[in-house]
Amino acid sequence: xxxxxxxxxxxSTPILRATMTPLVDLGLMLMLALTICATDDxxxxxxxxxxxxxxxxxxxxxxxIIVTVIDLxxxxxxxxxxxxxxxxxxxxxxxxRNQVESYAALRRWLRERxxxxxxxxxxxxxxxxxxxxxxxxxxxxxxxxQDFGVVQEIIRQCWILPEESLDVAAxxxxxxxxxxxxxxxxx
Numbered sequence: 519x520x521x522x523x524x525x526x527x528x529x530s531t532p533i534l535r536a537t538m539t540p541l542v543d544l545g546l547m548l549m550l551a552l553t554i555c556a557t558d559d560x561x562x563x564x565x566x567x568x569x570x571x572x573x574x575x576x577x578x579x580x581x582x583i584i585v586t587v588i589d590l591x592x593x594x595x596x597x598x599x600x601x602x603x604x605x606x607x608x609x610x611x612x613x614x615r616n617q618v619e620s621y622a623a624l625r626r627w628l629r630e631r632x633x634x635x636x637x638x639x640x641x642x643x644x645x646x647x648x649x650x651x652x653x654x655x656x657x658x659x660x661x662x663x664q665d666f667g668v669v670q671e672i673i674r675q676c677w678i679l680p681e682e683s684l685d686v687a688a689x690x691x692x693x694x695x696x697x698x699x700x701x702x703x704x705x
Contacts, residue, residue, distance in 0.1 A: 581653075582698070583631045585624070586612040587660035587668050610668055625675045628656070628692035632676075639695060645678070646688045655696035662703045673697060 588595060590610045598604040604617055611618045618624045632652035639653035656676060658669055676694040681687035 581637075582655050582657045583628065583694070584657045584659065585672060587658060587664055587672070588612060589661065589664060609671075610665075611672065621671060621675055624672070625679075625690075625692065628676060628694065629690065632656070632692040632694050634693050642695060645693060646685055649688050649693070651693040651695045653696075654694070655698050656694045657698045657700055659700040660702070662701055664701075669699075 588604075588610045590599065590604065590606055595604060599606065609618050609621060609624065611624060613624070613627050618627065632654050634650050634652045635648075637652050637654050638650040640650075642651045644650050656672075658672055660669060676692050676697065678684070678687045678691045678693070681690065
């Protein structure tokens with residue numbers, strides 16, 4: 519999770535503005551970030567990001583699986599569309615630094631990272647013998663003006679889809695129980 523995302527446009531207007539000295543500003547932002555983390559309950563309330571698509575390092579849960587929903591109609595993405603690093607025919611979702619090829623590819627990517635056999639949630643019941651949902655939460659980052667149909671499809675891909683049998687579906691599913699949202703509100 520280190521480093522910045524290559525395809526993300528620069529932050530234009532941060533949410534938190536302070537008029538004090540830079541050292542006091544940094545301390546205030548750190549206190550705010552720690553307060554958000556300390557008051558985070560088990561359901562993972564919405565977290566306001568200090569700029570488009572940017573997650574405070576102090577709040578980063580290293581076990582979170584992070585996907586970013588982008589708005590390809592936003593003019594800030596035009597250079598990436600022209601350069602060919604983003605494609606309008608693919609879902610507007612970034613996993614790390616790459617745009618996903620399809621929702622099936624997103625599902626496979628989620629399954630690799632949320633494997634219930636490697637990261638079982640001990641507080642849930644088994645869906646099938648020996649299979650438990652993953653304890654790793656999914657963080658969906660987007661802005662407030664986002665098309666939430668894409669977010670809904672990501673949530674749908676996190677659980678069991680109708681397949682040949684329930685056993686096959688349970689084995690192919692990421693089975694992510696906890697989904698957090700980070701919604702960026704621009705001024």
